Amino acid sequence: EPQKYIATSMEAIRNYVDTHYNDANISLQSVSKKFDYNFHYVSRCFKEKFGKSFSEYVTFVRIQKACELMDEGLTTVSNIATFIGYSDPLYFSRVFSKEIGKSPKQYIQSIKKK
Numbered sequence: 001e002p003q004k005y006i007a008t009s010m011e012a013i014r015n016y017v018d019t020h021y022n023d024a025n026i027s028l029q030s031v032s033k034k035f036d037y038n039f040h041y042v043s044r045c046f047k048e049k050f051g052k053s054f055s056e057y058v059t060f061v062r063i064q065k066a067c068e069l070m071d072e073g074l075t076t077v078s079n080i081a082t083f084i085g086y087s088d089p090l091y092f093s094r095v096f097s098k099e100i101g102k103s104p105k106q107y108i109q110s111i112k113k114k
Contacts, residue, residue: 010049021061022085028054063099
């Protein structure tokens, strides 16, 4: 029975990330505190349940949203970065490139060609 409760809690935390990914201050610590859990505990349970660490999941959600924004026609990299919770557009570009395999600018160019 405790396992079911933990799973539900992790779902709640994931849902929270899905709706608050654009908060530049979202972190394992802040979310753990919000849900009244030890952050080491959340870290372990989250990874066990979803196969990604908390920060990997936040990055995943943010990059998916960035792609959606670009697909919808948004082309200013600094605006996209801000919308998805990155205060530093250069850092966003590095993370995006690592995750997608091309820079935000290259991604935008590839959309324009379609």
